[in-house]
Amino acid sequence: xxxxxxxxxxxxxxxxxTGVPASALHxxxxxxxxxxxxxxxxxxIFPRHMLRRISLIIVAKRLHIPLSDVAEVxxxxxxxxxxxxxxWQRVSRRWKKQLEERRRxxxxxxxxxxxxxxxxxxxxxxxxLLNPDDTLGGRGPGPVRLxxxxxxxxxxxxxxxxxxx
Amino acid sequence: xxxxxxxxxxxxxxxxxTGVPASALHxxxxxxxxxxxxxxxxxxIFPRHMLRRISLIIVAKRLHIPLSDVAEVxxxxxxxxxxxxxxWQRVSRRWKKQLEERRRxxxxxxxxxxxxxxxxxxxxxxxxLLNPDDTLGGRGPGPVRLxxxxxxxxxxxxxxxxxxx
DNA sequence: TCACCAGCTCAACCGCTGTTGAGGTCAAAT
DNA sequence: ATTTGACCTCAACAGCGGTTGAGCTGGTGA
Numbered sequence: 197x198x199x200x201x202x203x204x205x206x207x208x209x210x211x212x213x214t215g216v217p218a219s220a221l222h223x224x225x226x227x228x229x230x231x232x233x234x235x236x237x238x239x240x241i242f243p244r245h246m247l248r249r250i251s252l253i254i255v256a257k258r259l260h261i262p263l264s265d266v267a268e269v270x271x272x273x274x275x276x277x278x279x280x281x282x283x284w285q286r287v288s289r290r291w292k293k294q295l296e297e298r299r300r301x302x303x304x305x306x307x308x309x310x311x312x313x314x315x316x317x318x319x320x321x322x323x324x325l326l327n328p329d330d331t332l333g334g335r336g337p338g339p340v341r342l343x344x345x346x347x348x349x350x351x352x353x354x355x356x357x358x359x360x361x
Numbered sequence: 362x363x364x365x366x367x368x369x370x371x372x373x374x375x376x377x378x379t380g381v382p383a384s385a386l387h388x389x390x391x392x393x394x395x396x397x398x399x400x401x402x403x404x405x406i407f408p409r410h411m412l413r414r415i416s417l418i419i420v421a422k423r424l425h426i427p428l429s430d431v432a433e434v435x436x437x438x439x440x441x442x443x444x445x446x447x448x449w450q451r452v453s454r455r456w457k458k459q460l461e462e463r464r465r466x467x468x469x470x471x472x473x474x475x476x477x478x479x480x481x482x483x484x485x486x487x488x489x490l491l492n493p494d495d496t497l498g499g500r501g502p503g504p505v506r507l508x509x510x511x512x513x514x515x516x517x518x519x520x521x522x523x524x525x526x
Numbered sequence: 527t528c529a530c531c532a533g534c535t536c537a538a539c540c541g542c543t544g545t546t547g548a549g550g551t552c553a554a555a556t
Numbered sequence: 557a558t559t560t561g562a563c564c565t566c567a568a569c570a571g572c573g574g575t576t577g578a579g580c581t582g583g584t585g586a
Contacts (some may be wrong), residue, residue, distance in 0.1 A: 208562065213485060218563085219545055227543095237552055239563055251483040255490050259470055263543075284481035288474055295471045302464045305424055309457050316449040318416040320378060325420050373532065383533085384575055392573095402582055404533055428573070 205247075207232075207240045214250050221250075227263060229253060229270055245278035252279075252287065259291055369398075370412075372405045379415050386415075392428060394418060394435055410443035417444075417452065424456055 207218050224230045225240075230249050232240035249270065256266045269287050273279050279287075312325045320326060372383050389395045390405075395414050397405035414435065421431045434452050438444050444452075477490045485491060 206562085215485070217545080220543085222565095223544055237563080238565095239552090247485075248483065251485070251488075251491060255483070257543095258490060258493060259474065281481050284483070285478055288478045288481070292471065292474050292478070295467055295474065299464060299467045299471065302460055302467065306457065306460045306464065309424065309453055309460065313450055313453045313457070316446050316453070318413065318420070318449070320380070320412075320416070323416075325423060326416060328423060371532085382575080385573085387535095388574055402533080404582090422573095 203244045204233075205242045205244060207242065210242050210247070210250070213247060214254065216250060216254065224250075224253060224263075227267065229263065229267060231275065248278040249273075256291070259295060261291055261294060265294075368409045370407045370409060372397075372407065375407050375412070375415070378412060379419065381415060381419065389415075389418060389428075392432065394428065394432060396440065413443040414438075421456070424460060426456055426459065430459075 205213070207221060210216070210221060211218050221230065221240075225232060230242070230246055230253075232242045232246070235241050252269070253263075253266055256263070269290065272286075273283055308325055312323065315323075317323055318326060370378070372386060375381070375386060376383050386395065386405075390397065395407070395411050395418075397407045397411070400406050417434070418428075418431055421428070434455065437451075438448055473490055477488065480488075482488050483491060
């Protein structure tokens with residue numbers, strides 16, 4: 197039943213082992229993320245270590261890392277053998293940093309939104325939600341502003357003012 | 362210079378006030394998020410309170426709330442006048458919950474990934490990263506597993522085992 | 527009168543991540 | 557000899573959130 201030499205796998209075998217549909221494998225190959233040789237009948241033969249790359253793609257997918265980033269990562273990885281444990285550590289730490297960054301962005305948005313729930317001015321000029329001024333969250337990680345600015349320091353049109361009047 | 366009655370605005374005026382390009386306004390209108398009347402020359406005339414809806418769309422965009430959710434929210438809002446402060450509070454709290462949920466998902470992924478950096482097995486069967494078993498993170502908010510499972514309780518293929526061998 | 531500007535519609539296209547389907551090849555099994 | 561199954565390629569389509577461009581109308585000022 198289509199069994200390949202120990203170190204090579206047909207696409208069907210890869211599909212069964214990884215759960216990734218053949219259409220996606222074709223797609224990844226077109227994108228240059230994975231490679232295959234061909235047998236006499238022009239059919240793909242994947243080196244077994246390609247399973248590692250595919251695993252990495254699956255992980256990236258779970259983490260919502262775009263394939264463009266995966267491609268960047270793969271550019272620094274050997275193509276003739278599986279990545280080493282050290283390779284994995286580099287990659288996973290890189291992706292961890294991206295998760296942290298995403299979390300920080302969300303936390304910052306949460307704080308802004310919380311500050312705006314009671315206000316609701318939605319003024320095109322004054323509302324912080326509407327005006328992503330990069331001064332906040334721009335430099336350095338960590339919380340930027342834990343307290344809402346004092347009343348006096350912030351323009352506060354009342355709710356029923358029309359925006360931009 | 363194209364000035365409309367106090368309570369109505371041309372599309373150009375809306376563009377200038379909101380910073381949203383006309384093409385996007387057309388798009389939002391096609392999606393049923395905003396409405397306009399037409400003047401004699403079939404040109405859009407926006408009721409001034411439409412600016413509030415547009416502000417909400419801008420906020421949603423910043424929060425990465427999909428337009429489908431905005432549409433859902435707008436379905437519960439009056440179409441003939443601006444949303445009230447109470448409306449805003451309902452909406453912003455809803456979106457805040459969604460941010461919290463997204464943050465929790467990221468936190469959970471961060472933890473999984475952290476646990477896997479030292480392991481790197483990437484086993485199709487055993488790796489938690491590769492096998493999103495909904496038992497984790499599925500029920501209840503908050504951290505699910507703060508410590509990595511004990512060596513004994515978890516299958517740990519060594520790095521150089523081929524996945525799925 | 528003529529240019530110009532604001533606006534209009536409709537269709538096509540962008541990047542992303544794949545999926546679906548049509549139509550063909552090849553080897554093994556019946 | 558035929559059928560089945562696995563595989564191939566290529567093109568088109570999906571949803572999301574719009575943008576771009578062509579070709580039109582209508583009002584205003586020089």
